[in-house]
Amino acid sequence: MTTRSTRSSRRRTVVALSVVLAVLIVFVVRLVDIQVVNAREHIDDSLALGFGASQTLFGARGEIVDENGDTLAGSILLYDAQLDPMLAQDGITRKDENGTSVKVSWPDLAAQMAQITGQTAEEVEKIVTDALAVNEESRWAYLKQGITTEQRLALADLGAPFLTFVTHPARTYPDGAVGGNLVGFVGRDGEALAGLELAQNDCLSSENGTRKYQRGKDGVILPGTQVDDPAVDGGTLQLTINRDLQWYLTQLIAEQAQNVGAKSGTITVVDAKTGKVRAAAEWPTVDPNAYDASAPEDRYSRIFSGTFEPGSTFKALTAAIAIDAGGQNPGSTVTAANRETFPNGATVRDPTAHPTNNYTLTGVLIDSSNVGISKFGDTVSAQTRYDYLKNFGIGESENFGLGQGVGELRTPDTWDNQTFYNTNFGQGLTTTVPELVGAYQTLANGGMRMPLSIVEGCTASDGTVTDVPDATGQQVVSETAADDVSLMLENVATQGSLAKQVAVPGYRLAVKTGTGEKSDGMGGYKAGAYFTTMIGFAPAEDPQYVVAVTLDEPVTVKSSAANAPAFQKAMTQVLKTYRVMPSESETPELPKFG
């Protein structure tokens, strides 16, 4: 017979036992889990803790090279020197040549460090004092970031155990500001910030790898424990730019823009047959090695971001359209007064006073008559002109990621009566340097427009080449029309008012100027401020290179005459650089008046 109490005590025992058993089972399960199921993982962990080491294998960011393979942007290694302020303040004990220990106090050491890093001793001491002021037990502060290998080794030679170095890959631009507007730059943290560095980051960027190994007592890698996950270097980006030419033109436009007091200036050179950009120089520009020394607006390319009303350079396009679709030829004539009011009420006037002339199309281009070209423009419909301009690439800029500049060419149904005529001579619409150069490349290349390119290709580290530019052209106007315009532009060069300034002795040259009015942002034009352009190609009998010089608001000379000296020198240098043979014929003279 069981009493109530014995029954309850037995139940208690059973419960207690079962609890103990349950806990035991949990422990057993956990033990099996640790010792058997996850044993490998724990062994690896312990090995990693004891001997494991890993190191980052840095992949080098790809180089940017010019057309001849000369480096425009390369990769180097820089170091960040760090110190332990708490240890630093105690100084160090160093052994001299005789083996006796010498105590070197912190101020002495700071002076030695300062000498290496180019800081002053006070600055170095201040780093430690400041760090300790914030936290008495401070163990970390930067001595200096971005020191060179030479400085790093010299600092290491001081034998201060509280100094450590962190390697970080950095970028160097051996040619400085040569092509800085195109190449762009990479920030201190390795992030691409501007230019092709940013636009072609996919090509250039590298992948870091790791090396894992177990380390012996002396830091020696234990045999058979090394596992490499190799780094992948970035691809080499080859540009179509020629760096010597780029330098010359950058220097030239800087001098010229300063000579005439312009706000900025650009020179662009394009291969007439292939559309490859051989140089795109501008002033002011940026030295990617020290990009913070340039004003923020100068750190990017104006060529690819600026838009402007082109002015008279567009007359060559209108002429080509009139010949191709309006049945005109270089000898076709119109009578043009100094100022005329057209039937639709629009008034067009010429910049210089002249009697009513019976101009040929050639004469209209030579004297840059707005009235004359408006009449030739009338030989085709507004829609036809619009379509041709589109085909010339106006309003469809290719900027290679270097800027957002796109010309504004509105559809003809939005043109008012004045714009209808103004578009004939490059007002009432905007364009960009690449668009304008592309249009002239079309005229220089027998009416065949080749897409502009600035990247020759991207060669990945495994040898595959990508980003090769498209080489299919588009016939915009007939070859006859293009050749006729070329011949007329030659006569502009020989008979125009700037003939003497632009002539390149020995070469036949085709050229056109443009003095575009600048919008004041309130629907009108700025008084006395122009965007001047001079564009042309040589040798005209078989054009090889198109050169465009632009100046923004030149002061001492306000017309495109300001561009003439720079254009002449630029064209001369281009022809010299590429050893273009002089012309063996003379420009046939076309009549200016009918």
Place this chain on the structure above:
Amino acid sequence: MSDLAYELFPASPRRVENPERRLRPLDAPQRRRRPKLAYGIIAVAGAVAIALAQMTFSILTTQGTFEVAALNQQQRDLNYEKQMLYDEVAGLGSPQYLAANASALGMVVADTPSYLRLSDGALIGAGQPASGTSSVDAIGRGAVQNALIADTPLVTAPDATIQGAPMAESTGDSATPPPIADGLPTPATR
């Protein structure tokens, strides 16, 4: 069933009844055969050889590791040296440095060239004499910056840099000729 099977699996109970029949006394102890020494030697020698080989390999690998470590160190040093040399010459090949050096020597960027055709000696081009003035002023108005060599003196004019810097006072017009140090100067044409 084979004979072997019979022996392995004695199935008949009759056989189990007389197990003593299988054990019988021998007349004389069988003569003890001497163990073949050769086998022993081969086995031991093999074991020793394996142990030795293993040890040798281990030593070689360890030695190799140290060698690799030493070479790694050497590679690191050479990399440092390479980087230092790269840093040292960085920018010295840039066009603006070359141009500034050339203009310090009095060289100019000239006008259009003329070409001589070798086949018939014809002159192609304008054939005008060069003006002698430079189309750009690479040293006086150096406008293409390069922070890498901003403070690097020019080779041809040690007190000037690409930044323009004070042009050395013209030495060409000096009344007293420079002293001759290494004999008469000779052109270095070959």
